[in-house]
Structure formats: C-alpha cells, structure tokens
Amino acid sequence: MNVPDGDAARLWSDVEALGCIGAGADGGVTRLAWTPALREASAWLARRCESLGLATTLDAAGNVVAVWGEGEAPRVTVGSHIDTVRCGGRFDGALGVLCGLEAIALLREDGHLPRRPIALVAWMDEEGSRFATPTFGSRAFAGHDLAELSDRLDADGVALPDAMAAWERPFDALADAAGLERTTAYLELHVEQGRILERADLDAGVVTAICGLLGLRVRFHGRADHAGATPMDDRRDALLAAARAIVAVEAWASAGPPELRATVGTVEARPGSFNVIPGEAAISIDVRVASDADLARAEAELRALAAAVAAAGGVEHEVAVVHALAPVPMDATMTDLLERTAAAAGAATTRLPSGAGHDAMHLAPHVPTGMLFVPSRDGISHNPREHTDPAACQLGARVLADALRELSAA
Numbered sequence: 072m073n074v075p076d077g078d079a080a081r082l083w084s085d086v087e088a089l090g091c092i093g094a095g096a097d098g099g100v101t102r103l104a105w106t107p108a109l110r111e112a113s114a115w116l117a118r119r120c121e122s123l124g125l126a127t128t129l130d131a132a133g134n135v136v137a138v139w140g141e142g143e144a145p146r147v148t149v150g151s152h153i154d155t156v157r158c159g160g161r162f163d164g165a166l167g168v169l170c171g172l173e174a175i176a177l178l179r180e181d182g183h184l185p186r187r188p189i190a191l192v193a194w195m196d197e198e199g200s201r202f203a204t205p206t207f208g209s210r211a212f213a214g215h216d217l218a219e220l221s222d223r224l225d226a227d228g229v230a231l232p233d234a235m236a237a238w239e240r241p242f243d244a245l246a247d248a249a250g251l252e253r254t255t256a257y258l259e260l261h262v263e264q265g266r267i268l269e270r271a272d273l274d275a276g277v278v279t280a281i282c283g284l285l286g287l288r289v290r291f292h293g294r295a296d297h298a299g300a301t302p303m304d305d306r307r308d309a310l311l312a313a314a315r316a317i318v319a320v321e322a323w324a325s326a327g328p329p330e331l332r333a334t335v336g337t338v339e340a341r342p343g344s345f346n347v348i349p350g351e352a353a354i355s356i357d358v359r360v361a362s363d364a365d366l367a368r369a370e371a372e373l374r375a376l377a378a379a380v381a382a383a384g385g386v387e388h389e390v391a392v393v394h395a396l397a398p399v400p401m402d403a404t405m406t407d408l409l410e411r412t413a414a415a416a417g418a419a420t421t422r423l424p425s426g427a428g429h430d431a432m433h434l435a436p437h438v439p440t441g442m443l444f445v446p447s448r449d450g451i452s453h454n455p456r457e458h459t460d461p462a463a464c465q466l467g468a469r470v471l472a473d474a475l476r477e478l479s480a481a
C-alpha cells in the first residue's frame with residue numbers, strides 16, 4: 072500500500088527554507104562543519120522535527136538525531152547530511168534529510184504506528200570540506216576511533232576540537248555518539264550527482280555499491296629563489312613539480328578503467344609572491360575506485376608517479392594518506408525493498424553504483440543499508456546550479472515512506 076502523494080509543496084518549502092541557510096552572494100550554499108551556518112541549519116532542522124513530534128537531540132558528534140516512537144527497540148534509521156562543500160548546492164545531502172522528514176510526515180498522516188522507532192539523522196560533516204574529515208559524524212556513530220583527527224586545522228588555523236567546543240561538544244566525548252547497537256537498518260536518499268538517471272529518463276536509482284575513496288596530499292619541497300636572477304636551468308621549482316603532477320594524475324586516471332576517477336581539488340604554493348620561485352607546493356588528490364584491489368593499486372601507482380615527478384624536477388616530496396575508505400556493497404534485501412517500493416509507487420528505476428561517497432558506507436558494514444538516488448538536472452552537483460525537480464523529490468520521499476513503513480512494522 073502506498074502513502075498518498077502528499078503535498079509536494081511542503082517538501083519544496085523545506086528545500087527552499089534550508090537552502091537559504093548559508094546561502095552566499097555567489098549563489099551557492101556554504102555550511103561547513105562546526106560553523107555558525109551549519110549550527111543554524113541544525114537548529115532549523117531540529118525545530119522542524121520537533122514540530123512533527125519527534126524527540127530531537129544533537130549528539131556528541133554533532134549529528135541531529137530525531138526519533139519517532141518510544142521504547143528501546145533498535146531503530147530504523149533514515150538520513151543524510153546538511154553540511155555542504157564551499158559554494159555548493161541546495162540538494163546534496165539536504166534532500167536526503169528533508170525527504171526522510173517528509174516520509175515520516177506522510178506516514179504519520181497515513182496513520183502509521185511504527186512497531187519499532189524510526190530515527191531521522193543529519194550526519195555532521197559528511198563533506199569534510201573544512202578539516203578534511205569526511206563522514207565525520209557517521210564514523211563517530213559507527214564507533215570509529217577518531218582520535219587521530221584531534222590535530223586537524225582548518226584554513227584559518229582553527230583546531231577541530233576548538234571548533235567543536237564552540238558547539239559545546241568536547242572532542243574527547245566523541246565515543247558517546249556511537250549508536251550502531253540501537254540501529255536495525257539504514258536508508259539514505261541522495262541526489263545522483265551524475266547523469267545516468269536523467270539520460271535514461273528514469274525516476275530513481277537503487278544503489279548497488281558505494282565506491283572506494285582514497286585521499287592523498289602530496290607536498291613538494293624545492294628552493295625559493297629570485298624570479299629574475301635565477302636562470303631557468305638552475306631552479307628547484309616546487310610549484311612546477313606540482314603542476315607536472317596534476318597533469319600526470321589526470322593522464323593516469325584517464326588511462327584507467329571507467330570507474331577510476333582522480334581529481335586534484337586544491338593547490339598550495341609558498342611563499343606565494345609574484346617574484347619568488349615557489350619553494351613549497353602541495354596538492355590534494357581525490358581518487359575513486361570500484362574495488363579494494365584498485366584502492367591499493369591506486370596508492371602504489373600515485374606514490375610512484377609523485378616520486379618520478381619530484382626526481383625530474385630536482386625537488387623532494389612526501390605523500391600522506393588523508394583517508395582511505397574501501398568500496399562498500401549495499402544490502403541485497405534493502406536493494407530489493409527499495410526496488411519493490413519504487414515500482415509500487417510507479418517509479419521507473421535502474422540499479423547503479425555510486426561514484427560519490429556517502430555516510431551510508433559506514434552503516435552498511437554493520438546493519439542492512441540501502442540507498443536511493445533521484446535525478447540531478449544535467450548531473451550537476453557541488454555547484455550552485457544543483458537541482459532536482461519537485462516531483463522527483465516527492466516521489467523519492469514516498470518511496471522512502473513505504474520502505475520505512477515496512478521496516479518499522481517488523
């Protein structure tokens with residue numbers, strides 16, 4: 072039995088209201104971890120959840136957790152994230168949280184009485200855009216030891232524990248956010264952030280697996296010198312080595328299998344003066360792979376690539392692994408459930424892997440986990456032009472509602 076269509080205007084009003092929080096003159100949305108903009112968004116979400124009668128808290132890792140139903144039975148959990156990249160869109164993460172909220176509203180209107188509690192979660196810092204700590208909140212929830220992150224600094228030199236303290240969340244209390252033992256299943260709706268659904272004119276996608284992620288930071292150490300007095304054949308230019316590495320990384324990934332993707336998203340150069348040959352430079356490398364073997368191979372091949380570029384440029388270098396997350400398959404029963412409820416709602420679907428990382432990757436190894444994609448217009452994401460049509464958003468919420476109904480009735 073499907074929930075009624077519901078009032079798409081309510082969900083869309085939420086998308087627009089949340090999208091205003093952290094909106095900048097650049098047209099994008101910026102809600103970085105532990106910032107006032109994200110705190111405002113978390114408070115807005117808490118008020119919306121409380122208006123539905125959900126018991127809402129901010130846990131020790133900054134996750135917003137809203138629970139429908141009493142008792143200690145393990146919860147059916149649905150969620151995503153409301154933090155964003157810098158100058159991001161209004162749908163990445165946020166739509167998953169708001170569709171979860173709409174799904175709960177639809178079930179309550181339909182008179183559903185869950186036999187086990189349903190929890191809606193907005194995970195803290197999925198993007199990792201401020202401290203290079205992606206999926207921070209869901210990792211804490213999954214019981215990961217995050218102590219190594221205590222020395223992370225943002226671009227302004229603010230330490231992660233100090234940023235957390237501004238939210239009254241002591242870094243040392245992160246373990247209190249562990250919650251797997253009270254979780255029986257997890258669902259996450261997310262915008263596809265690619266072009267597969269739109270090009271195939273499909274309403275939704277059922278995710279089969281989430282790609283593996285490898286994050287590297289490569290630093291090159293050359294010699295700062297006078298830009299005018301130093302001959303071209305007598306330089307140790309760290310930024311030139313970094314530039315050569317960027318070109319080499321692109322060629323390496325382009326020559327690999329289609330699901331291999333590599334991106335240099337940040338470049339640093341010091342001292343950063345017009346007339347000084349850069350003595351120091353650093354690049355980040357974001358790598359996506361389909362298998363564990365590919366993850367190990369990518370690290371080995373990129374280490375060799377960095378060494379060759381450094382040697383050719385006469386500079387020293389070092390490679391640090393910022394994060395390495397293995398690919399994660401989704402649970403077959405959850406994939407079947409989403410496919411079945413989508414079909415019942417009249418949605419045309421396909422199964423597809425996720426090239427993007429998601430919080431679901433930390434729940435999936437422990438509890439049955441499923442993900443549902445809705446189409447992204449032109450496949451655009453991490454960009455102010457990110458968009459998903461209202462009807463597609465509402466259809467996604469209805470599919471979530473029917474899946475939550477079934478999972479919370481058992």
Ligand code: HGY
Nearest residue numbers: 197198426427428429
């Ligand atoms: O980078 C990702 O895959 C996700 O958007 N955090």
Ligand code: MN
Nearest residue numbers: 156163198453
């Ligand atoms: Mn994202």
Ligand code: MN
Nearest residue numbers: 163164197261
């Ligand atoms: Mn996301």
